[in-house]
Amino acid sequence: MPDRPILELRDLQTNFYTRQGVAKAVDHVSYSVHAGETLAVVGESGCGKSVTSLSVLRLIPDPPGKIVGGSVLFEGEELTEVSDQRMREIRGNDISMIFQEPMSSLNPMMTIGNQISEALIQHFGISKKAAFQKAEEMLTVVHIPDAKKWLHGYPHEMSGGMCQRVMIAMAICCNPKILIADEPTTALDVTIQAQILKLMEQLQQKLNTAIIFITHDLGIVAEIAQRVVVMYAGRKVEESTVRQLFAQPKHPYTVGLMTAVPRLENFLEEESAPSRLTEIPGAVPRLYNLPAGCAFVNRCSFATDQCRQEKPPFEEKSPGHWAACWQEIGS
Amino acid sequence: MKTSTPQEEAPLLEINNLKTHFPIRSKIFSRVTGYIYAVDGVTIHINKGETLGLVGESGSGKSTLGKSILRLVEPSSGEIKIQGTDISKLSKSRMFPFRRNVQIVFQDPYSSLNPRIPVGKIVSETMKVHGIASGAEAEEKVQKLFERVGLRASQTLNYANEFSGGQRQRIGIARALALNPKLIIADEPVSALDVSVQAQIINLFMDLQEEFGLSYLFIAHDLAVVAHISHRIAVMYLGKIVEIADKSKLFKNPQHPYTQALLSAIPTPNPEVKARSRELIEGDIPSPRNPPPGCRFHSRCPKVLDQCRVEVPRMTEAQPGHWVACHLC
Ligand SMILES: Nc1ncnc2c1ncn2[C@@H]1O[C@H](COP(=O)(O)OP(=O)(O)OP(=O)(O)O)[C@@H](O)[C@H]1O
Ligand SMILES: Nc1ncnc2c1ncn2[C@@H]1O[C@H](COP(=O)(O)OP(=O)(O)OP(=O)(O)O)[C@@H](O)[C@H]1O
Ligand code: SF4
Ligand SMILES: [Mg+2]
Numbered sequence A: 001m002p003d004r005p006i007l008e009l010r011d012l013q014t015n016f017y018t019r020q021g022v023a024k025a026v027d028h029v030s031y032s033v034h035a036g037e038t039l040a041v042v043g044e045s046g047c048g049k050s051v052t053s054l055s056v057l058r059l060i061p062d063p064p065g066k067i068v069g070g071s072v073l074f075e076g077e078e079l080t081e082v083s084d085q086r087m088r089e090i091r092g093n094d095i096s097m098i099f100q101e102p103m104s105s106l107n108p109m110m111t112i113g114n115q116i117s118e119a120l121i122q123h124f125g126i127s128k129k130a131a132f133q134k135a136e137e138m139l140t141v142v143h144i145p146d147a148k149k150w151l152h153g154y155p156h157e158m159s160g161g162m163c164q165r166v167m168i169a170m171a172i173c174c175n176p177k178i179l180i181a182d183e184p185t186t187a188l189d190v191t192i193q194a195q196i197l198k199l200m201e202q203l204q205q206k207l208n209t210a211i212i213f214i215t216h217d218l219g220i221v222a223e224i225a226q227r228v229v230v231m232y233a234g235r236k237v238e239e240s241t242v243r244q245l246f247a248q249p250k251h252p253y254t255v256g257l258m259t260a261v262p263r264l265e266n267f268l269e270e271e272s273a274p275s276r277l278t279e280i281p282g283a284v285p286r287l288y289n290l291p292a293g294c295a296f297v298n299r300c301s302f303a304t305d306q307c308r309q310e311k312p313p314f315e316e317k318s319p320g321h322w323a324a325c326w327q328e329i330g331s
Numbered sequence B: 001m002k003t004s005t006p007q008e009e010a011p012l013l014e015i016n017n018l019k020t021h022f023p024i025r026s027k028i029f030s031r032v033t034g035y036i037y038a039v040d041g042v043t044i045h046i047n048k049g050e051t052l053g054l055v056g057e058s059g060s061g062k063s064t065l066g067k068s069i070l071r072l073v074e075p076s077s078g079e080i081k082i083q084g085t086d087i088s089k090l091s092k093s094r095m096f097p098f099r100r101n102v103q104i105v106f107q108d109p110y111s112s113l114n115p116r117i118p119v120g121k122i123v124s125e126t127m128k129v130h131g132i133a134s135g136a137e138a139e140e141k142v143q144k145l146f147e148r149v150g151l152r153a154s155q156t157l158n159y160a161n162e163f164s165g166g167q168r169q170r171i172g173i174a175r176a177l178a179l180n181p182k183l184i185i186a187d188e189p190v191s192a193l194d195v196s197v198q199a200q201i202i203n204l205f206m207d208l209q210e211e212f213g214l215s216y217l218f219i220a221h222d223l224a225v226v227a228h229i230s231h232r233i234a235v236m237y238l239g240k241i242v243e244i245a246d247k248s249k250l251f252k253n254p255q256h257p258y259t260q261a262l263l264s265a266i267p268t269p270n271p272e273v274k275a276r277s278r279e280l281i282e283g284d285i286p287s288p289r290n291p292p293p294g295c296r297f298h299s300r301c302p303k304v305l306d307q308c309r310v311e312v313p314r315m316t317e318a319q320p321g322h323w324v325a326c327h328l329c
């Protein structure tokens, strides 16, 4: 792995200013990803996974949102400071994103062929005819049957799985260096999900793409990523290699996630009757009134007075394994 | 808890060859030009105190099956027996007393909770309509129910939009419980919830089952969730059940190629078993407007035979209690 990451976030901060108050949706988040590597970002709904990556691409709606601090370095270039024009170039050529909701990010009025070829014409400066040919190729790459026919079809005529594959085709058609995939398979059936994960893996091998994969599914993390960042209430609470995380999670929230999720392996034994799951009590707190100390304190079984008063620092608990927790968990 | 109840007792719910076909009408003369074969010949039963899990891809007909049992959509043919009585042909008024025994919980109870009425009132109204309780008695019952499902009694006065997703699901469960049902059809009740909250709701379902001897038809697309809560599991594909068995049998020894594909497609939350080779099936689920002839899975089946393309495979008992519809089995 090359020493220098292709993308590096340092202390990124994004706030939303709303009537209820200021939401620190991204609160001093740092992470990096190398070429050819897959970084998974996990966490429950509302913890800031999407806003972090939208901040990287400067796609935060302003108002109410604003990047208020930190830095995003892409191959040494400071993205928080480049011109809008340059940012558009980077979005078109170098960093592309598969959005969480395919239907809302495809243009319903435009044929599939026109949508893909538009990007190709801009990127490669090729003719419309050549672009359509390439678009058909891309649709075939993402396993759309009858690709030629679908060039003239519209998004609403496709199933959710097909739309998602079109999104992937669009995201990869310009050979990006970084692919940010925001829950690209959450709405899909597992059989389709498996197809798409395989597709992304093949792509990465071919182009040495860096992938940031946002998900709440620990199974997917284990399957596709090398490193992982766990977020909670706008902050990074744990970071390590995937193997380390699964072997010995160091943050009580991660421990909770791992024990709360039902596992298929447990049901291979004869007569395995239904059994209770380990719950995490309560729910994710609203960003407008976070506890003073650790944001997880009200749900944590390890919590002490210190946790209630002071924010735990993000520390290296063992080589390459970081967590933000006052307690020593799982060591 | 036992995996099945003694043989002597008749099943709580018995469905025989149930079909629900939605007519497709032409725009101009609204003539029927074809059918969507959403549920196409389903036979299942659920015993008292048992959970039957129902899995299958989007569009396979799971919700339609659930709604057909309650006759929220009208089945085209077949039998729906609740404790031995076929309700499929009863008039709405004659069905009413039976209908009370079966309740439904939806994926997003928000859309089914009136935003302008306090949630407690929504539940007490249901009781009133079915003549279970009214006035102060109903109110007290609702408060008890709220506490039972993990809400506070005072929250009966709040409105639906003041609750989180997990709490709304608890309200949906309280409403279903209000009529002392014997069977609850739970249609993706945890699919929209975060993992940590999902565990709470799954546990609640299991606790209530033990306490009240409830039966569930538990619909979900997440096999691990279904595995956790169910005694038996039915796998549905394009309107038909393709395999049904005790869950341990189903997972240890899946017989139908579709079940095998589903199982191997699920990512395992364990990086040490990553290297496992998987047999992926290609393509999407075909449209239920013109399902493939023969075995409906044949267009995606890695083991397809010539026979599969023309002949519909019958459900056969591969092993005791393990039923499969596949020409190979
Ligand atoms: N347009 C907005 N206006 C106000 N607040 C917003 C806006 N968009 C996001 N937020 C806030 O930012 C927080 C983080 O949202 P984000 O979309 O990043 O969550 P997420 O981790 O991607 O969750 P999910 O898993 O549901 O996609 C949310 O809790 C929300 O309060
Ligand atoms: N009221 C209706 N009128 C016409 N077609 C319908 C109706 N309800 C469902 N369908 C069709 O019947 C088929 C089965 O739908 P159903 O909602 O039962 O599937 P499902 O297995 O519950 O899927 P999902 O996992 O997406 O919830 C689909 O093709 C759907 O479009
Ligand atoms: S800092 Fe305290 S409250 Fe926060 S996760 Fe660690 S032990 Fe729990
Ligand atoms: Mg998101």
Ligand SMILES: [Mg+2]
Pocket (backbone or CB within 6 Å): B062, B063, B064, B187
């Ligand atoms: Mg459904």
